[in-house]
Amino acid sequence: MLAFVFPALLFYSVFMLAPAIGGIWYSLTDWNGLNPSYKLVGFANYIEALTDDPIYLKSVFFTLKYVMFMVVLQNAFALLLAVLVESRRRSKVWFRTIFMMPNMMSMIIGGFMWMFIFTKVLPYIANHTILHFLDRSWIGDPGYSFYAILIVALWGGVGYLMIIYIAALQGVPQNLKEAAAIDGANKIQTFWRVTLPMILPAVTIGIFVTLNSSFKVFDVVYALTGGGPGRATQVIALNILEEAFYRNNRYGYASAKAMILFVIVCLITLVQLRLMKIREVEV
């Protein structure tokens, strides 16, 4: 058996397990990434991150805010689009193809494209039409840049979830809907009473996919604002990078921050697995 498993295990251990365990170890030290020597500092890094680092906490709360918006909006839009696209007959393939397109490219590319829209196209439209309200500093004003990030993230992410929801919608037995229609239910009632309960598993998946991916958000923010102006749009991933590779190269401290993120994501995933288990038992 081991001959088959060994290669996978080797790569996995070196590039995944070792860094994870190493990260836990370093998070308990004051290692600065360069010095060969470092000493154990216990939980001091964790305490500092949670009590004495307003920048980190701000990035955590900013990320949380982003996650909440994304979970609600991304799933709502994806489900709505899925339902609307599925209701088309001939054009549905076209719409699906188009809505999936942004998902095929890196959010770095998408982010730069939107940068062009926000900083060049919208001001141009504002100057040449009556839509003057479009002329804002979408990227530079912290009041708007959060929404700019959100728009781009939704643009890039909705298509992916839509595919999941379409697959789920196609799994809803037709005779159930017909039965509801015969009972006199209109389309909207049928959706709420029949379709939605049937695709609830997909909704669970959709919510947790969004939770997981939006906690790790990096590319969109990097491309659009770089976390700026200042640190107004800094997310957790950027904060960890900044701590480790800029400033004072506090690897140990940055590792502690990374472990806190790990715990958050871990908890979410465990809740997800638990919910799925419960549901499987019910079904």
Next chain:
Amino acid sequence: MKKVLSLTFGLLIIVFMLTVITGFDRKTQAPARQAELKVFMSFPRFRDQFERYFNQFKAKEKAEKNIDVTIKLEMPNPDQAGQILRARLASNDAPDLFTLHAIADIPTFYKAGYLTDLSNQPFVGALFGNVKEIVTYDGKVVALPLESLAWGYLYNKKIFSDLGLTPPQTLDEMKAVVNKLKAKKITPFELSFQESWIPQLMMALSLGGIVTSEHPDFVDKMNKGKGSYKEVESVFNIIDLIMQNGTDKPFEVGSAAGSADFANGKAAMWVQGPWMAESILKVNPGMKIGVAPLPVSNDPEAAMINLAVSTSLAVSPTSKNKEVAFDLLNYILDKKVSSALFQELKFNPVASVHKYKSYPWVDEAMAYVSKGKAYKDLSLPQAVTDETAKMLQSYYAKQATKDDIIKALDKAWADSIKASSN
């Protein structure tokens, strides 16, 4: 379909094996009479120029000493370069030659034993005195200067002469200039804050001026953990003036867009170094660029030019081919060919071998220097410079107050003392 796919996978496996094998093969090959140099430079935009120059060097070394030199040139992004280099040095994987920031890096690198004493190398004799001083530490020359800078802020000479203005030397004079420009509907300052190092330049100049003229012991005190930015709070006077009288939407303007705006006369002044000259002139070749010291208080003597050698080239003491490394180093300041290289890169002359005519804005800055209106760039911890950059962005976006900045910079400085002491 199945066949095609399994065939594809078969092919992929073969490609995989081949790439791995050739990858390793390349590493192990080592013909006789060969010397390999690893050169690490933070100049990706000058890659072509340096590659060409190094090829000339290879030919020369082959002809004169019959050594086959291979040069492995690594040019990371300036944002990452410092981090990568430190990691290499710490893990005993030092490149034979590497670039570093003369003022920020030399003291720490020297103490860590990462620099070779170059005092006896032929190139040293040709260096200009003020440049040589900056790459000298502990009485030894430890790096070869590449970029030598004498900088303040840039101004548009045409706008200034049209309005009969001369570069102001005090804060009040600067306010008068700002008002006159505004009366003529000219925006006084170009603001390009998308890249955080640019707003940071305002602090570099104002702190340099205030510290040198009023608080000469500031850096020492900070390093001993006894000072605070509170003492130099007046650095914000000029920063506020600039921020209140600048162009719109600065967070959408980076260095390149800023150069274009400034070249097109969108603003009369820009707190930027003459290192932007190349990109400004690319947009407007006829542009007359002026360089002047930034007024920071009402003491005209406090408006000073910043003297700095930013990027310099050093040799690792662990180099296995030191002789060849020294040859390459000296070749950078070679009597015959160095001039052409430095001129092509639009670097300032650093040694007597450089015969090209310096640019007018360099002469203008040097005129202030000769009057004593200049100071040597302050040596701040890198973390403090980074923090300043971020905080000034936040300050403009009204996400941070002066007190927040003072607190954050004091903390960053204290942290970096703590970090370097263990």
Next chain:
Amino acid sequence: MSSESTNAIGANPRGRVGSGLIFLALVVVAAFTLLPIAMSLLNSLKTDGEILNNILSIPAHFEFSNYINTFRKIKFMRSLWNTVVVATVGLTGIILFGSMAGYKLSRTRGKLSEFLFGLFVMSMLIPFHSIMITLTKIARDLNIQGHIIGLGLIYIGLGVPMAIFLYHGFVKSIPRELEEAAVIDGCGEFKLFFTIIFPLLLPVTATIAILNTLWMWNDFLLPLLMLTDSDQYTLLLSTNMLFGEYGNNDWSAILAALVMAMLPAMALYLLLQKYITKGIAEGAIKG
């Protein structure tokens, strides 16, 4: 399935208006989706001056020099090659090692097998950001930082758990009789796997190949941390470097770069759309 509902809509006039409105809404969303892509395409063919003055119009004449210049500046062929090498090394390893391990773990009973499978699955809990710092150190110690093949090897380690998980589930659906017959014929374990089992895994292999290719092709952070030399840059890193140089200024060059960087993935998508959509749906539901 939905044909019934559209028929119903078509049957009464109120439904037809509703259907029209739905269609209109979809068209608006589609326009929004395509806006950045279309704007990039259009303006990548203009001069900077034309972008400034006529951002919305069709280019007056096609300025292909943008592409020629940018092609050189981002070393397109080189970056493309680097990206292909990274994805090839990663994908080969993930599929080869993942199928071997997934198959064997699925077929073997016992504590050790369960433990190993659990070990692999556990990793799906670990976010990349939590390991990236230590990972850069390990890569440095192993001397594979700054090399595209090294980057590919790291992707194997990061991608193999999900592949094992998917193979593990799929193998259960393959009857054991085939293998038993082959063993009786005196077929060795490896030969058995590669000649009989591996071809049977094709559907799930396709899913894994699609998901991992998309991931590696579009991943930015790991290459950013691992590749230091601009000669080794992937397409995304080269584009990012160009953007860093021209940041929000020379848009004709940047947009040309964006279009070029987007092109390979887009072409693949339009070509293999059916498989990609299916792969994504399956991957999400099972993963």
